[in-house]
Amino acid sequence: MSKVLNALYTLLLSSSLLASPAYSAGSGSYHSNSSTSAEKLYNQGVALMMDKKFSKAEKKFRSAIKKDTSLAEAHNNLAYTLRKQGSKNYKSALTHYNKAINLNPKLPEPYMYRGVLYVQMGDKQRALADHQTLVDMRSPLAAELEYVVKNGREKTPDQFFGVSDKL
Template sequence: MKKMLIGLLSICTALLFLGTEALAAGSSAKPAQDTRPGISQYNSGVKLMKQGKYEKAEKKFEAALKKDPNLAEAHNNLGYSLRKQGPQNYERALSHYNRAIELKSDLAEAYMYRGVLHALMGNEGKALEDHSKLNQLDLGLANALQAAIASGEEPEGLDGLVNTW
């Protein structure tokens, strides 16, 4: 009886090991590529934005939005790319930040970027409203926005806060 139990236990252990191997073989360390409409263009735009190529990034984000007009992150980064190209683009940038927030009310980066834009445009009250919201969403970004409001200058090192897919 004891030999039979040991034999069954050995078989169960072997089956368990084989089952684990089969599961591991079916999984992948590399995540599947996101095939949603506009994601490829969005990812290209983020890369260009991180390189400081804002005009080219603008085109990629616009292409992404043609494929998916409800991609909040693309609106946010299009607003950022426009803002970085100068005051002549501030109104368009503001409309894209607003749309990003409309689509995704917890997108902290959109509040950060919009708050900076409000500060640059001299709308300190609106910048402080975005700061207040950021205090609920992301304290690090809230602190960065507070510094930008205090200095009245564009903060450094905030490119590409929204990830690629």
């Protein structure tokens, strides 16, 4: 999917036209030179994530990353599924958000979701730094992260913002 379509998709999701349960899930769509096998595993992970089957989705994202280590979106979605499985996974989730950002610094979703994680970890200053990055990127996700920073919690009912489409 082109960057323009990806941006449009993120905008639609941010306006809740495509909102569905489970807040702060994954990345925007991404076409890579990855093998069909990695894409298939990634897409299976997205479907499981959307169904809130986080442990099963985690396994799919890990398998996709083994096939193609350059999938920033897979690292982002893996981090999300880890975060949703509890605080014992926060350190690992942070590692994968950072990896996603290192692989694709122009991808706004990992900044959003890492900011949410920082709020959950009690680190408001780092969350604000990620918010500023989103503002600088002119991402509609900046408003979503701002809400989390101001309120110390995610919106209810849970929503997807910038959820990835299938590859």
